[in-house]
Amino acid sequence: VTRWLERLDRRWIFFGMGLLVLLPLLFPLSLPLTVSNRVRAFHDGIARIPDGSTVLMSCDYDPGAIPELVPMTRTALHQLFDKKCKVVVTCLWPGGPGLVDNTVRAVADEMHQVDGVDYVDLGFKEGREAVMVLMGQGIANAFPRDYQGKDTRSLPIMRNVRDYSSFPLLVNISAGYPGTKEWVQQVQGRFHLPMVAGVTAVSAPEFYPYLQTGQLVGLLGGMAGAAEYEKLRGEKGTATRGMDAQSMAHVFVALCILAGNWVHWRRRREERAS
Amino acid sequence: MKREFPLFVTAVVGIFMILSFFVPHQLVSVPSDFLQQCAIIIVGFGYVLGGANTLRLNADTIYKRQPGWGYKLVLVLALIATVAIGAVEGRDFLTEHKISKWLYDEIYSPMAATMFALLAFYIASAAFRAFRIRTVEAGLLAVAALIVMLGRVPLGALMTKWLPAPLQLPAVQDWVMEVPQNAAKRAILMGAALGVMATGLRVILGIERSYLSGED
Numbered sequence: 001v002t003r004w005l006e007r008l009d010r011r012w013i014f015f016g017m018g019l020l021v022l023l024p025l026l027f028p029l030s031l032p033l034t035v036s037n038r039v040r041a042f043h044d045g046i047a048r049i050p051d052g053s054t055v056l057m058s059c060d061y062d063p064g065a066i067p068e069l070v071p072m073t074r075t076a077l078h079q080l081f082d083k084k085c086k087v088v089v090t091c092l093w094p095g096g097p098g099l100v101d102n103t104v105r106a107v108a109d110e111m112h113q114v115d116g117v118d119y120v121d122l123g124f125k126e127g128r129e130a131v132m133v134l135m136g137q138g139i140a141n142a143f144p145r146d147y148q149g150k151d152t153r154s155l156p157i158m159r160n161v162r163d164y165s166s167f168p169l170l171v172n173i174s175a176g177y178p179g180t181k182e183w184v185q186q187v188q189g190r191f192h193l194p195m196v197a198g199v200t201a202v203s204a205p206e207f208y209p210y211l212q213t214g215q216l217v218g219l220l221g222g223m224a225g226a227a228e229y230e231k232l233r234g235e236k237g238t239a240t241r242g243m244d245a246q247s248m249a250h251v252f253v254a255l256c257i258l259a260g261n262w263v264h265w266r267r268r269r270e271e272r273a274s
Numbered sequence: 275m276k277r278e279f280p281l282f283v284t285a286v287v288g289i290f291m292i293l294s295f296f297v298p299h300q301l302v303s304v305p306s307d308f309l310q311q312c313a314i315i316i317v318g319f320g321y322v323l324g325g326a327n328t329l330r331l332n333a334d335t336i337y338k339r340q341p342g343w344g345y346k347l348v349l350v351l352a353l354i355a356t357v358a359i360g361a362v363e364g365r366d367f368l369t370e371h372k373i374s375k376w377l378y379d380e381i382y383s384p385m386a387a388t389m390f391a392l393l394a395f396y397i398a399s400a401a402f403r404a405f406r407i408r409t410v411e412a413g414l415l416a417v418a419a420l421i422v423m424l425g426r427v428p429l430g431a432l433m434t435k436w437l438p439a440p441l442q443l444p445a446v447q448d449w450v451m452e453v454p455q456n457a458a459k460r461a462i463l464m465g466a467a468l469g470v471m472a473t474g475l476r477v478i479l480g481i482e483r484s485y486l487s488g489e490d
Contacts, residue, residue, distance in 0.1 A: 010403065017398045102379070253397060253401050256401040260403060
């Protein structure tokens with residue numbers, strides 16, 4: 001086995017990984033999910049705001065994060081629209097506004113929400129932290145026109161929206177910089193706006209300190225967080241379906257680490273013996 | 275004067291922006307609002323500069339037929355075509371049935387997603403070929419990686435279901451993330467924050483001048 005592993009062409013590893021991702025997507029295993037406290041806190045953070053409130057949602061990601069962040073965006077929008085909340089959506093990533101608009105519009109159409117009345121997509125604005133701070137002086141100052149080019153101030157949803165004090169909660173879904181860390185530093189800390197966040201699995205560890213201090217009310221980490229959130233909401237979305245594939249991929253990577261080290265250890269033993 | 279004036283402007287603007295964080299009076303908030311707007315406009319110009327720079331660098335490689343010039347040609351053509359189509363389509367370039375929207379939805383979006391999807395294959399290959407446990411620290415890293423990787427997915431939970439609850443993989447994974455990882459992360463965050471403050475002060479006081487024509 002050691003000799004075979006030593007000579008293993010890496011294309012076999014690619015093939016194995018491809019197969020282990022593809023098969024569970026075609027034939028779901030329906031592995032049981034356990035909802036973590038962080039995900040429950042995210043859900044409860046939204047559940048606690050008064051019905052009919054206007055919520056700020058910043059979707060700071062691009063197509064690279066679709067499998068992880070689009071499912072949590074969808075589920076969060078479902079929860080907000082179910083509570084009759086109005087949603088003001090922004091995006092601070094140059095590659096993201098088209099994707100975010102497609103996602104928001106798909107959920108809004110499915111739930112019969114009206115653009116400009118029940119939700120608005122303000123689109124992308126360059127400036128990163130500067131935009132966050134500027135929004136504190138007035139949302140319409142920072143975004144004078146929405147994604148469709150309509151005058152923001154003329155929209156019915158924006159009549160009661162002035163600055164951050166108009167929102168009871170900020171929902172941030174982010175894949176990196178600018179994202180959750182910057183929203184905590186520039187907005188939560190400065191304007192005391194309660195905040196929940198959904199982030200990619202690779203960046204989630206960075207936000208545990210903010211969760212522990214209460215600066216973040218709840219946190220969704222990666223596809224696992226999105227799948228747990230879907231379970232909590234009683235939905236069966238793409239994250240739940242993807243978790244079987246992710247499970248298999250994680251086990252395969254773990255086996256690769258063990259197998260690689262087995263080969264290394266055997267080789268060293270043989271070298272010492274000779 | 276050529277050097278002192280930029281230093282003076284930096285110091286004044288820096289002190290002013292710090293003041294605006296603590297003083298909500300209009301005397302401070304209105305000019306700071308204006309400065310924020312200016313910053314956003316300047317950043318916007320960065321896109322023009324970036325585009326021009328990309329064209330210049332890649333055009334040079336294509337002209338000299340250096341290795342990989344074919345890829346650069348595709349890059350330059352794609353850049354010019356995307357900008358030109360967006361400019362021709364005007365303000366409504368993002369609406370349905372426009373070529374710009376089609377380019378984003380059908381080309382950019384799947385290609386960006388594919389790039390990230392490929393990582394799964396390379397991570398598996400790297401895990402097999404490069405993740406070698408040669409020291410105690412590397413061993414600890416490998417054990418933590420295995421616990422977190424398996425503890426984060428339902429299969430990991432199933433594998434250790436027979437163990438007492440605190441010893442099951444998800445519980446151990448939670449402990450690793452919330453105690454040692456969290457402590458280390460907090461220390462890094464605090465260290466980085468202090469470093470940023472020190473650098474900010476050095477810039478405002480004119481000690482750090484590297485942003486002025488590459489001076490130390």
